[in-house]
């Protein structure tokens with residue numbers, strides 16, 4: 116239930132924001148600061164815009180290696196309740212993260228045509244490690260959402276760094292795989308000629324090529340396709356990132372659909388922080404569901420992060436086979452990441 120009196124504690128909440136909150140039937144329990152690291156980038160900017168529109172956020176902290184002052188000034192003129200602050204460079208990272216409830220990280224290099232996500236490992240591992248160290252010092256209880264590729268290796272790397280800093284809580288660390296779900300919903304919606312957002316389909320495994328496994332057997336509404344068409348759809352979902360990289364022809368990878376997806380994921384974290392029940396998202400997290408230590412699957416969210424890794428639904432024969440082979444690739448990528456931290 117909405118507790119309007121709590122809105123008094125939020126500075127300059129406009130009547131329209133209050134009405135919006137009221138219509139969403141939400142209850143704000145405390146101010147929520149969200150930090151975006153990599154906020155000046157192709158994903159960072161539209162993501163920051165979408166987060167500025169989110170009434171559950173009271174403070175938005177924009178950090179990047181390059182200057183974010185202009186972006187923050189620009190966003191701060193939007194008439195929503197949250198305040199916006201700008202930070203740049205490693206020296207200001209700690210201030211940017213201070214007292215953040217959620218840290219979302221789209222910092223790092225994107226792919227160019229012909230590259231695999233795994234080729235981003237060396238350069239982006241450094242970025243992710245820097246953020247992880249800073250988080251462990253200033254906001255160890257924040258929920259961490261890493262977008263940076265290769266997600267399959269970056270999340271285990273961040274886990275290792277946090278362990279070294281004695282600040283690792285597996286319930287709070289997420290690799291953002293929402294874009295895989297968003298794409299699966301979109302492509303299936305088009306096939307079934309239904310509103311794509313009404314489609315429900317879990318996407319499990321990881322976030323690269325064959326490690327992305329949409330469970331079409333679990334799709335709602337039911338999807339009846341022959342084996343060839345099914346394989347074509349699975350491959351389209353797995354290669355959708357490459358489709359965008361090719362179409363952008365050297366000018367980066369998916370940014371707008373990723374910003375939308377990350378905004379959706381962060382909104383779910385915010386709703387869970389506000390004690391909303393039954394918030395479930397697919398995400399790449401530490402897991403015992405498979406033979407890979409990190410695995411994307413539906414997780415039930417709560418105020419402190421993951422409440423529960425949900426059991427995998429029954430898989431059909433084709434999905435079982437795909438799962439077996441994706442685990443081999445996923446384990447290799449996890450090991451490659453962890454080895455880097457050990458060096």
Ligand SMILES: NC(=O)C1=CN([C@@H]2O[C@H](COP(=O)(O)OP(=O)(O)OC[C@H]3O[C@@H](n4cnc5c(N)ncnc54)[C@H](O)[C@@H]3O)[C@@H](O)[C@H]2O)C=CC1
Nearest residue numbers: 153155156157158179180221222223224225262263264373
């Ligand atoms: N998880 C997913 O589904 C997806 C992940 N990605 C990944 O997201 C990452 C970002 O992609 P884009 O925004 O397109 O790249 P971009 O190059 O446009 O932006 C990256 C931003 O990170 C900043 N940055 C780099 N190192 C930093 C550091 N140490 N501290 C703070 N900021 C730093 C850069 O200055 C830049 O503004 C890439 O690694 C990309 O592969 C992209 C799409 C989907």
Ligand SMILES: O=C([O-])CC(=O)C(=O)O
Nearest residue numbers: 226264355356357368369
């Ligand atoms: O393809 C890429 O490099 C970016 C990405 O992860 C995606 O769009 O799924």
